[in-house]
Amino acid sequence: MTELTGIFKQIEEHSYTPDNCFLCGCELSDDNRTIEHVIPKWLQRKFNLWDQKITLLNGTLLPYRNLTIPCCLNCNNRHLRPFENEVKKAFENGFEAMSELPDEILFYWLGKIYFGMMYRELFLDFDRSDPKKGTIVTPEYLDSFYSHFLFLQGIRGQIAFSNFFPASIYLFKTQKPKELESQWDFIDNQDALFISIRMGGIGIIALLQDCKSTKKIEHHLDVHKKIELHPLQFRELSAKILYKGILMNRTPKFINTQTGKGPVETHMLPLQGFSSKPIFDDWNDDDYSILMSHILRLPLDICQPKKGQTYTWLLKKNGEPLFIDIKDDLNLF
Structure with missing residues (x-):
């Protein structure tokens, strides 16, 4: 069996806990811990979503302001923020500017939101009245999205698509x-x-x-x-x-x-x-x-x-x- 190295080792050993970065999997501490808003704060402010609620997989509601996932300072500031800023700038300049954004930027932006929705549900009880029923989403379920999670590592410059999108x-x-x-x-x-x-x-x-x-x-x-x-x-x-x-x-x-x-x-x-x-x-x-x-x-x-x-x-x-x-x-x- 080939020994896993690099990005594949990071993904295989990723711990789905509130104390690990959702993207790179590193352990979080007081020095590097941040939170990433699944729906960006600038969009929440623009459309008054902060106190509005979104429907989760199990049919329950969660305020947009609480739709956050654990993230390290490096991933948040160095990797995620540039994509966020490009989408925000394009949005503020209208439809034509959004249309001119490279597909790759939109893919990473949308892909993070999509994956972040499921990731947040890792830490929410399926039935709040009976925590023994487990969480809405399990780590095993997230594992089934291996390829998508691997592709998201392109946000960190770890993956490149060769002759396909x-x-x-x-x-x-x-x-x-x-x-x-x-x-x-x-x-x-x-x-x-x-x-x-x-x-x-x-x-x-x-x-x-x-x-x-x-x-x-x-x-x-x-x-x-x-x-x-x-x-x-x-x-x-x-x-x-x-x-x-x-x-x-x-x-x-x-x-x-x-x-x-x-x-x-x-x-x-x-x-x-x-x-x-x-x-x-x-x-x-x-x-x-x-x-x-x-x-x-x-x-x-x-x-x-x-x-x-x-x-x-x-x-x-x-x-x-x-x-x-x-x-x-x-x-x-």
Whole structure:
């Protein structure tokens, strides 16, 4: 058996405790201990989220201000802050500036938020009335996200992607409700490594480990870039991309190489493999309608008026994008 060294040794020996940095795994002390806000403080201030609550995996609520994870001073200041500052600056300069950000920066920023959500749940009881039931998330569960956690080490310059990119990332213009809190929306899905964030006039949707497979459908989504999406429309688009990710029937596999003291180079093995089967299973409107009903928080009979027929708020009958003014009452019920 090959002895683990370097970054792989750090990951294998990572202790999932409040006294270890979530990113590098080092032991925390009074001298190097900090906390990392999973949803950045600048976003919480911008959208008045500090006292708002987010829904966790077990259905319970946690104030955004308490959504923090343990982090060392070095990772926080030297590695995480530069990415945070770049995203913040781009956000403040608007949609075009966000669109010009390198995909890698958005991947690390979104990937940290996605992983941080689960990491925080390591330290929260699944049932507060019965701590014996354990925590919402276990270290064993986090271990199943090994590749994603390995890729996050690129934040520290430990990993480089060779001839592939792990994610599909989409940006859309969105309308802004009057209330600041309503200008923020967050969705994630662990099974598909999916995250969707609407912040003001910018909507970002990502499948963090489909290795750009769904990017092949991006030309079908271009029509939605012609207008500013209503919040409901952005959720519907999030449901569409999430469902496409769920239909992916391959699990990407990677090999890692390292020469000298540079970063580990990660290579993706051919996704198609030796199978002639398509990478995505067939789209099923009935299954999609159930998912859309959940994401849009609407009754199924609204999302699917008839079996096999899914309603859409995204397009007119002629296929042109449907603009829904945020000032209008949708009269959904």
